[in-house]
Structure formats: structure tokens, C-alpha cells
Amino acid sequence: MARVCFTFSVGVEHLDAYKQAHREVWPEMREALSAAGWSDYSLFLRESDGLVVGYLETDDFEAAQARMSATDVNARWQQEMAKLAGGRPDDSFVVLEEVFHLD
Numbered sequence: 001m002a003r004v005c006f007t008f009s010v011g012v013e014h015l016d017a018y019k020q021a022h023r024e025v026w027p028e029m030r031e032a033l034s035a036a037g038w039s040d041y042s043l044f045l046r047e048s049d050g051l052v053v054g055y056l057e058t059d060d061f062e063a064a065q066a067r068m069s070a071t072d073v074n075a076r077w078q079q080e081m082a083k084l085a086g087g088r089p090d091d092s093f094v095v096l097e098e099v100f101h102l103d
Helices: 012-023 027-036 061-069 072-085
Strands: 002-009 039-046 051-058 094-096
Touching: 012 039, 012 072, 027 061, 027 072, 051 061
Parallel strands: none
Antiparallel strands: 002 051, 002 094, 039 051
């Protein structure tokens, strides 16, 4: 199982809306993420500048991303989040290299 960490940004003027949206993630979005192979998925937000750090575990990140990209619910979700992030967040992920892990 691969651990994946990535970053992207949300406009600081949209932080409240971004947090509210994630308190109410659509059930079909949650189901699609799980079905696509995203597990132990978390997002962390730094409010001072809108930096979002994501973490997930998956067998194959590229395949999991492709499966999500093929879903209608992801297209609708990304359209909503693009209003807050200045573009589709899933198109702007910067994946970070894991340099240490303590089991």
C-alpha cells in the first residue's frame, strides 16, 4: 500500500466555504473515493495562506486518480471546488516525496 501526500491551495477568502463543503462531503463522493481505491484519506488546511495538504493510502495512485476522474460525481465536485481554489484542485496536486516513515 502506497502512502501519498500532496498539496494544493485554496483562496484565503474562500476558507470558510471550503471547510463547510468538507464538513458535508456528498455521500456519493465518499463512495466514489472508496470505490476508486482512496483510503485513509485526509485533508489538512493552513489558514494563513490556504495551503491544503492531502494524505491517502492506495495501491496505485495514478490508477486511483484515473478512476476518480472518470466519475460524474468527481466532475461535479471539482467544478464546485474550482470556485474556491482557482481551478480544479485535482489538476493542481503537487505530490510530495516520502523521505521517512516510522512503522
